[in-house]
Amino acid sequence: MSRSTFNRRRFLGTAAMSSAVLASPAYLRRAHAAGGEVNIWTYNDFVPKAFKEQFESETGIKVNVRLVDDQGKQFNLLAAEAPNPTVDIMTVAGHRFLQFIDSELLAPLDTSRLSNWGNINPTFSESDWATINGNKWGAPILSGMEVLSYNTELVSAEEAQTWDTLFSEKYSGQTAYIIQDMMSIVMLMKGYDGNMVAYMDDPDKAAAIVEEAKQFLIEKKPMVRKYYDSGAEVQQMFVNQDIALGHSWNGPAAALINDGFPLAMSIPQEGSYGFVYTYNIANNAPNVDNAYTFLNAILASPEIGASMTKASGFISTYKDASNYLTDLEKASTSFPEEQLANLQFFRAEANEMKYGLVDPAVEAIKAA
Amino acid sequence: MSLKAGAANSPGTHEASRRTFWGRLINWTPYRLLMGIVTASPRRQFLILAAFPVLWLLTQHLGPMLQMLRVSLTDAYPVAPGVEQHFTFDNYARFFGDRIFWQPFFRTLIFASVLTFCTLILTYPVAYFLACHVSRKNQMLMLLLLLIPFWVGEIVRTYAIMILLGNTGAVNLVLKWFGLIDRPIPFMYTSFSMGIGIVYLTALYMLLPLYSALEKLPKSYNEAAADLGAGAWTRFRRVTMPLTLEGVSSGCILVFLISTGFYATPVLLGGPSTTVFAETIAGFFHVAGDEWPTGAAFATIMFVTAMLLTGIFQRLMYAMRKGDTK
Amino acid sequence: MNRGNRVFLSCVYWSFVLYVFVPLFLMILMGFKDSKFIGFPIRSWTLDWYTGVFADAEVLSTLGYSITIAVLSTLISILVGTWIAVLLEGRRFLGRAAMFGLTILPALVPGIISAIAFRIYARLLGIEPGMGAIIWAHAVHNVPFVGLVVMARLSTLPKSQIEAARDLGADPIVAFVRITLPYLIPAILGASIFCLLLSFDDFVRSFFLGGYDPTLPVLIFAKLRSGMSPEINAIATVALVLTAAIGIWAERFTRRMNKDVNS
Numbered sequence: 001m002s003r004s005t006f007n008r009r010r011f012l013g014t015a016a017m018s019s020a021v022l023a024s025p026a027y028l029r030r031a032h033a034a035g036g037e038v039n040i041w042t043y044n045d046f047v048p049k050a051f052k053e054q055f056e057s058e059t060g061i062k063v064n065v066r067l068v069d070d071q072g073k074q075f076n077l078l079a080a081e082a083p084n085p086t087v088d089i090m091t092v093a094g095h096r097f098l099q100f101i102d103s104e105l106l107a108p109l110d111t112s113r114l115s116n117w118g119n120i121n122p123t124f125s126e127s128d129w130a131t132i133n134g135n136k137w138g139a140p141i142l143s144g145m146e147v148l149s150y151n152t153e154l155v156s157a158e159e160a161q162t163w164d165t166l167f168s169e170k171y172s173g174q175t176a177y178i179i180q181d182m183m184s185i186v187m188l189m190k191g192y193d194g195n196m197v198a199y200m201d202d203p204d205k206a207a208a209i210v211e212e213a214k215q216f217l218i219e220k221k222p223m224v225r226k227y228y229d230s231g232a233e234v235q236q237m238f239v240n241q242d243i244a245l246g247h248s249w250n251g252p253a254a255a256l257i258n259d260g261f262p263l264a265m266s267i268p269q270e271g272s273y274g275f276v277y278t279y280n281i282a283n284n285a286p287n288v289d290n291a292y293t294f295l296n297a298i299l300a301s302p303e304i305g306a307s308m309t310k311a312s313g314f315i316s317t318y319k320d321a322s323n324y325l326t327d328l329e330k331a332s333t334s335f336p337e338e339q340l341a342n343l344q345f346f347r348a349e350a351n352e353m354k355y356g357l358v359d360p361a362v363e364a365i366k367a368a
Numbered sequence: 369m370s371l372k373a374g375a376a377n378s379p380g381t382h383e384a385s386r387r388t389f390w391g392r393l394i395n396w397t398p399y400r401l402l403m404g405i406v407t408a409s410p411r412r413q414f415l416i417l418a419a420f421p422v423l424w425l426l427t428q429h430l431g432p433m434l435q436m437l438r439v440s441l442t443d444a445y446p447v448a449p450g451v452e453q454h455f456t457f458d459n460y461a462r463f464f465g466d467r468i469f470w471q472p473f474f475r476t477l478i479f480a481s482v483l484t485f486c487t488l489i490l491t492y493p494v495a496y497f498l499a500c501h502v503s504r505k506n507q508m509l510m511l512l513l514l515l516i517p518f519w520v521g522e523i524v525r526t527y528a529i530m531i532l533l534g535n536t537g538a539v540n541l542v543l544k545w546f547g548l549i550d551r552p553i554p555f556m557y558t559s560f561s562m563g564i565g566i567v568y569l570t571a572l573y574m575l576l577p578l579y580s581a582l583e584k585l586p587k588s589y590n591e592a593a594a595d596l597g598a599g600a601w602t603r604f605r606r607v608t609m610p611l612t613l614e615g616v617s618s619g620c621i622l623v624f625l626i627s628t629g630f631y632a633t634p635v636l637l638g639g640p641s642t643t644v645f646a647e648t649i650a651g652f653f654h655v656a657g658d659e660w661p662t663g664a665a666f667a668t669i670m671f672v673t674a675m676l677l678t679g680i681f682q683r684l685m686y687a688m689r690k691g692d693t694k
Numbered sequence: 695m696n697r698g699n700r701v702f703l704s705c706v707y708w709s710f711v712l713y714v715f716v717p718l719f720l721m722i723l724m725g726f727k728d729s730k731f732i733g734f735p736i737r738s739w740t741l742d743w744y745t746g747v748f749a750d751a752e753v754l755s756t757l758g759y760s761i762t763i764a765v766l767s768t769l770i771s772i773l774v775g776t777w778i779a780v781l782l783e784g785r786r787f788l789g790r791a792a793m794f795g796l797t798i799l800p801a802l803v804p805g806i807i808s809a810i811a812f813r814i815y816a817r818l819l820g821i822e823p824g825m826g827a828i829i830w831a832h833a834v835h836n837v838p839f840v841g842l843v844v845m846a847r848l849s850t851l852p853k854s855q856i857e858a859a860r861d862l863g864a865d866p867i868v869a870f871v872r873i874t875l876p877y878l879i880p881a882i883l884g885a886s887i888f889c890l891l892l893s894f895d896d897f898v899r900s901f902f903l904g905g906y907d908p909t910l911p912v913l914i915f916a917k918l919r920s921g922m923s924p925e926i927n928a929i930a931t932v933a934l935v936l937t938a939a940i941g942i943w944a945e946r947f948t949r950r951m952n953k954d955v956n957s
Contacts, residue, residue: 039906044916064906067916076653076660077902080813086823086905173554226557227640232922236527239733240534242556255921259730312920360468363651366643367468390868403865413866414787421778425796428834432811433799435818494710497703514711515887517718519937521895521911524930527732527922528717531724536734538720568714572891576884577846583880584850600699618846622839625801632897646805653810660810667807675795 037062038290041074042091045311046141046277051304055297061290069230071096078105078282085282088291094129094276095346097137107283108135113292116299124276124317129347138278139295141305142251142314145274145343146181147265149253150245151238160266163189166245172223176237177247179217179227179365181273183358184346185247186213189270196350196357206350207357214361218368227366231255238263254313254332265332267339273346276317309333440664459665469648469666476645477673480627483566484574484620490567491574492616496608499582511579518572526636529565530556557639565637570627574619581615582608610689617685621678628674645670725927732922743928753913757933760894760910761940763825767832768889772882774833775840780874782841783848801838808835809902816903824905831899836889843888847881848874894937 040047044067052063066087068074074090081087082105092100100106111117117125117139124130124140150160154174159165163185166175184194192209193199199206225243228234231252237243238256248265256263279298281291298304305318306325315333316322322330335343393399407413439445443454463469498510517525532538533555540552555561585608609616631646638644649670652663724732728740747753778797782790800808812831813823821827851874859869897911904912910933914926 044920066904066906067908067913069915069919072653073901076810077813080810080817080902221640224640225554229635230919232527232918233636235731235921236530236534236733239536239731240530240556241536241552242534242554252921255730261731359651360466363648364468366640366647367471390872394865394868403867407866414785417777417781421774421781421793424774424837425778425793429796429799429837431818432808432815432834433803435815436803436807436811439814490710493703493706497707501700501703510707514714516934516938517714518891519894519934520718520721520930521897521914523897523911523914523918524721524926525717527926528721528724531720531733532717534733538716538734541734568717571710571714573888576888577843580843580847580880580884614846614849618842621798622801622842625798629803629805631805649807664807667803671803678798 036060036287036290037064038089038287038294039064039066039087040089040091040279040294041066041068041077041087042089042279043068043277043312046091046308047298048304048307048311050307051298055294059293059297061293063294075099075103075105079103083284085284086286087282088285088287089294090280090282091141091277092138092280093346094127094138094140094278095348095351097129097132098348098351100280101132101137104283106137107281107285107288109137109139109281110292111136114139114296114299116296119299119302119319120317121319127276127345129276129345132348138280139299140276140278140317141298142277142308142312143274143317144249144251144277144314145267146185146272147248147250147253148245148268148272149234149238149248149256149263149265151241151243152262152264154244157264157266160245160264161269163247163268163270166247167220167223169223171244173225174242174244175224175246176226176228176234176243177224178229179362180358182217182247183210183213183361184273185270186216188272190216194273195344195347196354197347200350200353203353206353210357210361214365217365221365221368250315250333251313254329257332258313258328265335267335267342269342271342271344274343275346277314436664437668439661440668442661445660445664459662460669462662463666463669472643472645472648473670473673475643476628476670477677479566479644480624483563483570483627484623486563487567487570487574487623488616488620491571491619492578495575495578495582499579499585507583511575514575515572517568522569522632523636525568526565526633529561529568529637533561533564557637559639559642562634562638562642565633566627566630569630569633570623573622573626577615577619577622578612579615581612585611613685613689617682621681624678624681625674628670721927722931725924725931727924730921730923732924732927743924744932746925747928747932753929753932756908756910756913757936759825759907760933761937763828763832763900763909764890764893767829767836767893768886770829770833771836771840771889772886775837775885776844776878776882778837779841779844779848780870783845784853797841798838800835805896805898809898812899813902822905823903825907827903828900828909831903832889832893832896835896835899836892839888839892840882840885843885844878844881847878851877 038061040063042065047063047065052065055061056063068077068091071093074092075096078085078087078090078100082103085105090106092106097106120140124143125136130136130138130140148160148163148166155165155171165171166177187194187196187209190209190212196206196209199209226233226237228237231249234243234246234248235252235256237246238261250265253263253265257265279295281288281295285291299318302316302318302321303324305316305321306323308314309316309321309325310329313332322334325333406416440459441455441457443456443458445453463473494514498507502510520528530537534540535552535554535556537555539555540549543549543553629646630644631650634642634644635647645666649663649666652659652666723736725743726739726741727736728738728742729736778793782794782797803811809831812827812834816823816827816830821830855873855877856869859873860866895911896909897915900909901912901915908916910929914929917923917926917929
């Protein structure tokens with residue numbers, strides 16, 4: 001805008017307009033930007049603010065983020081919107097793919113359109129759970145795992161080497177776990193395959209195993225302080241010292257460690273499970289091209305991956321992301337090699353059978 | 369406008385009303401013609417009054433519920449492509465066929481009843497104090513004072529209760545500071561902490577109907593009873609209580625209904641053995657994600673039961689009022 | 695009245711005040727904690743969380759969004775709920791019991807069920823997710839509360855007053871506006887507070903019917919996933935103070951308006 005043509009009336013008009021824009025809240029201002037828009041459902045902090053602003057100014061594509069807080073709600077919401085969703089990109093955990101794919105809610109990912117696909121650590125991008133029906137379904141961004149978290153002032157590192165400590169007399173009334181997740185871990189503790197893939201041809205064996213895990217958890221019920229659901233709950237229980245140790249995901253525990261709380265995590269010797277959050281493109285998404293542009297941009301640099309890790313506490317799937325973390329952040333998102341060797345990923349193949357058995361078992365444990 | 373305006377506002381004499389807005393309106397010819405048409409017969413008057421509510425209730429209240437009922441009678445919802453949807457009663461049979469669902473179901477009904485009763489006992493004296501012992505001028509102020517904390521969302525308030533009752537929470541800190549305890553008392557994740565949290569949520573819904581019932585209680589009744597030599601307890605039982613039964617019953621119904629549907633607070637504050645039915649229902653939607661029909665069927669069962677109980681309760685209250693006025 | 699009684703009752707009142715306010719004070723206090731998690735002990739203090747709220751345009755516009763939704767949905771609920779109450783109270787007609795049942799129906803449905811039912815039904819009616827859909831769902835959900843409270847008040851309205859007004863030449867509408875409505879004001883005010891609260895605090899319906907702009911509870915839920923941080927307490931406190939300020943202003947404003955009208 002040149003100064004010479006800037007007469008007074010015009011100035012007043014512009015000023016009034018821009019102040020109207022400033023005064024109107026964001027929800028009224030959602031105009032269609034030049035490059036169109038991309039609609040994303042994701043967790044808080046999974047799209048770094050700085051990245052979002054840079055992306056919008058460089059591409060002219062407006063990024064609309066809808067914050068969600070669990071997988072089930074995303075599924076319900078998408079199912080209610082199908083077959084014409086408002087969303088382009090969702091955030092699904094890898095082992096939940098099947099449910100979404102079976103309901104035709106996801107579109108296969110065309111990785112040839114993502115020049116930055118190679119920036120993802122192949123451990124995640126080429127893992128066994130990532131390819132279903134010969135297609136890739138999502139771009140891995142963050143990885144989480146089931147860990148044993150413990151207050152280091154109350155519990156020793158040796159005790160945290162085994163899940164048994166969670167069920168010992170010594171810490172009776174000072175433990176907590178997510179009961180669904182614990183079912184898989186108890187199966188591991190008893191030497192079975194918690195993914196239940198091994199028993200797909202033997203439903204009777206599968207039922208017997210779930211029954212055994214169920215009986216075990218019912219027997220240990222008097223000793224647990226709380227069956228919880230969300231990361232915020234377990235964090236609060238640690239802070240309030242309502243519990244001394246518990247099963248948790250690494251993200252919430254890492255956040256507590258980074259805040260200076262005397263907490264540590266371990267992957268016990270019996271083993272544990274990992275899962276991966278991925279960005280996925282919705283079937284019949286309204287802005288597919290923008291969605292690919294967005295995905296390619298967010299995969300561009302390990303620094304973006306590191307900032308997601310800083311905010312969420314989950315481990316980045318980007319190559320070299322750890323170079324951008326502080327020492328404390330690094331410590332809270334890494335595990336010794338010998339512990340990592342105990343880790344395997346959740347798999348989806350047997351989910352229908354597994355959850356058909358586990359869900360009623362969970363109800364039974366709660367009711368017992 | 370003051371809150372007690374209603375009774376004092378008489379329409380004045382016919383002559384005087386001619387000069388007011390209303391007076392002019394009544395005498396304005398088009399208005400009179402319109403009113404003539406509208407109020408031609410009591411029947412027409414009623415139909416005009418009823419048309420909108422009936423339409424609203426059928427489309428807005430019944431519509432979504434019928435949709436839910438329909439879902440509860442199918443075997444698949446949302447329908448995956450290529451799958452055929454069938455009519456079935458299996459979802460209902462599942463509840464009656466499996467004992468593990470009964471316990472949270474009855475627990476919810478018992479919790480809701482007990483909590484309703486506790487809320488009533490707790491808030492009645494508060495409402496009574498406000499309505500009968502506080503000057504008119506301060507009444508609104510003191511009532512609003514009580515409402516302030518309710519403006520904080522359920523979740524934030526629930527976490528505040530964790531900070532209050534946790535092992536390193538405010539209560540334990542104070543007790544320790546006074547040397548009353550050595551090790552913290554585990555208040556959290558018990559029926560107690562859950563009750564504290566829920567009564568916090570329900571108190572408001574009881575308080576307001578009770579207050580509005582007590583507020584219009586004429587003082588002269590109690591004074592008359594006192595003159596006749598009735599003691600405080602007798603006065604309360606024979607005069608105050610019967611006259612406020614309406615408020616008590618609407619407060620109790622509100623609280624009971626609301627507390628059967630509580631989800632977040634029991635989940636966050638309860639322990640391993642306090643699972644409520646809302647949690648069971650939500651499980652079919654959240655965790656499994658693909659069992660909507662079962663969830664809808666269970667919700668229908670809860671709904672019908674709560675409805676029956678409310679109906680019985682109302683009958684009971686009605687009978688009590690009848691009995692008392694005899 | 696008996697003095698001992700009075701002292702006892704005022705003790706009950708003030709202990710009740712204590713009960714509802716202690717968690718509130720804890721909440722406000724924790725907003726000043728210099729840590730990412732609330733809870734004792736507090737080792738150092740900070741104002742950053744509060745200044746952060748005012749610096750964050752998203753939080754403030756979310757607050758405005760929630761307040762707008764609460765006020766608009768409450769107006770609808772009050773109108774419809776009062777209308778229904780006037781129809782149902784003190785009349786006997788075929789289907790009255792059924793209508794009463796239908797009226798309180800939305801209050802009986804557990805949150806998650808009602809949210810999904812609304813979501814599916816909204817699609818049937820062609821209502822797009824977003825502000826309008828949330829207002830609609832909140833309005834429908836809150837009608838029963840207005841209906842119950844207004845009916846309770848209406849049942850105590852002396853019939854003689856209406857009859858007197860009719861004798862003096864008032865038609866049903868004028869009698870309603872001049873006699874019934876003023877008598878209902880306390881109930882309507884109480885019911886409005888209910889509705890505003892229910893709408894302002896609702897998570898599940900707002901989540902399912904909302905578009906890309908979160909209401910305050912939806913924002914708080916999403917933030918909660920990365921931990922119960924003092925930031926959330928600061929947001930809740932600011933929301934509390936702002937809504938209280940608006941409430942006081944509205945009360946003053948209507949009082950002044952009434953004075954002007956009456957004088």
